[in-house]
Amino acid sequence: MTIIELPKPVRAQAITSIQHYFEENMSEPIGELAAGLLLSFFIEEIGPVIYNHAISEAQTRLQQRVSDLNGELYADAFQYWPRLDARKRKNSR
Template structure:
């Protein structure tokens, strides 16, 4: 599976990479180099991040599914109970 970004997200990521290099490295990085670095990161590291996100979602869904019976449980055979009279105390 190829991980890709929208055009807008790609432009923001490239601008962010360029800024990071300007502020934290001795030499700035050009637009083409930043695009190449972004492509490398998406292909090399992106799948690890994606897989972790899928795992986290699976864990959360499993937790919600395990609670589902508590949230939507209905007592069975309740029709006649509404007609039953409360038991009187014995004297």
């Protein structure tokens, strides 16, 4: 798998968010370079775990949908006459 690449605007927002987190929760602020390096580390080290989990969830969801295709899409054949008879019975009441 290739390294996850963030678009520049998204990366800039993520760096700003890391800096904000450090300002609010840590005793010392973090600079833009350090925040960028920390982001790169997390993307490389933890990103694949998150990616793999998302793929696994997507596979499970797709398998559930595919296994229920008959229930979702099955159409009874040769229903013209039974429906016509049902309409006739309904109209004769």
